[in-house]
Amino acid sequence: MILEIVAVTGGLGLLIAGLGMAILRLLRGRSIGVMLAVVAVVTVAATLAGVVAITIEMIIDGHPKNVVLTVVAVAGLVGLGVALAVARQVVAASRKLVAAVEAVTASRDYIPPAGPLPAELTTISEALDQAYGRLREGRERERALEGARRELVAWVSHDLRTPLAGMRAMVEALEDGVVADAGTVRRYHNQIRHEVDRLSHMVDDLFELSRIHAGTLRLSPRRVGVGDLVADALAGVEALAKAKGVRLTGEAGHVLPVYADADELGRALRNLVVNAIRHTPEDGAVVVRVEADERIVRLSVADCCGGIPEEDLARVFDVAFRGEAARTPGPDGGAGLGLAIARGIVEAHEGAIDVVNEGPGCRFEIRLPISEAAT
Structure with missing residues (x-):
């Protein structure tokens, strides 16, 4: 008799559990409150299945059977109410967390929601705080790098313009025949070569710095x-x-x-x-x-x-x-x-x-x- 009751109760429980898992799978994109309500209903239904199995075997009959069914029904309603209350709390905490994330703007940092949150949501909030902190540091580094680039362009433009202007003047003087004596011509040639070497060195430095900033510097250790x-x-x-x-x-x-x-x-x-x-x-x-x-x-x-x-x-x-x-x-x-x-x-x-x-x-x-x- 006991084995038969266990078999019937287990079979009905597995059937209801499978049906509940299928419903949860269909509702996996819905609210946590709905999922908790489904869990409560599945629990009550599995319990009722056991009572039904006992009743079928005539172990409980008459007034005792009604009492058992009533107790189980009331317990199921209480469980469903608690599940819905917990679901409301979880949904409210989730909405607070979403509101805190949506409040983040370019001029406002992430502010964790006020009041206690469930442990999992607290962990998510801390992770968001750290992630936004890293993003803020990244933006600050990007702004600093952009300022350095603008400053670099200004400095290098000046440093390139000065030697180029000097070389142009010396080249024009040589082309126009303004400078004719051998000593001055040789000095001009040496100066032009020196300026070319200096400009080449500056270009090499710019190329090296661009590789460093772009993260393409390849080392051969x-x-x-x-x-x-x-x-x-x-x-x-x-x-x-x-x-x-x-x-x-x-x-x-x-x-x-x-x-x-x-x-x-x-x-x-x-x-x-x-x-x-x-x-x-x-x-x-x-x-x-x-x-x-x-x-x-x-x-x-x-x-x-x-x-x-x-x-x-x-x-x-x-x-x-x-x-x-x-x-x-x-x-x-x-x-x-x-x-x-x-x-x-x-x-x-x-x-x-x-x-x-x-x-x-x-x-x-x-x-x-x-x-x-x-x-």
Whole structure:
């Protein structure tokens, strides 16, 4: 008898459950309240199916049967009422969350709904807050990048126009025969070649910076000896230092190799040294040091520039920042892109770069991780 009741009750329960799942599948795009109501109805129907099975077997009859059916019916109505109340709360909380999202505008940030929310909706609200925070940071970076681009166009337009105007004047003088003596002609030719080399260097810097900003800088990392990197950088700028009357010093002890693109990282270090030479007065010194611990290699470039104003320290690596009001490039042809390029290259290596005032000048420092591949 018991097995027969269990079989009938289980069969009816499975049938009702299957019907309920089919209804929920059809209503999966509807309100949560409707779904909870369906769940409550399915629960009551399954319970009634069990009572019906018992009644069919004549275990309960007469007045007891009516009492059982009444109790089950009342319990079902109570369950349905509770389900509808919970559904209203969930729907109200969902609408509050939707209203908070719809209130977000370009001038207004996301404000989480007031009052408690169900745990799942609270998690969604926190995730939305974080997502909108990242979007806000992205917009701020985009605005800063757009401002830097406009500033770059203004600076480079000026820096290109000045040497082009000088070359045009010299070319016209040579073409018109205004300059005829061999010494002046040779000087004009040398000056034109110098300006062409300077413009070519500026174009190379612009191309490198555009690759960094576009995220298309491709690195070819391999084991690189930091001491060799410093030696190559100093050798490449030795002539510039002698012409300026600046002493160059390199201090590199036994340091583990780093896993990096030697050409790009060498360019970043060379840009820092050239910048230091450019701002160090005659008879000053530029010192390049290499230090390391178990996890990080530090390459520092110290100069005698007299220091950088505190309000400018945060802008040193910005595009076209020269630390001076005059836009006219110096004799070395700097376009204000070297430090921005150095930062992009270092960050592409998952490193960091910063600057602090120290001693008679300032100290730029590159920090690179010692990867397992390098060790």
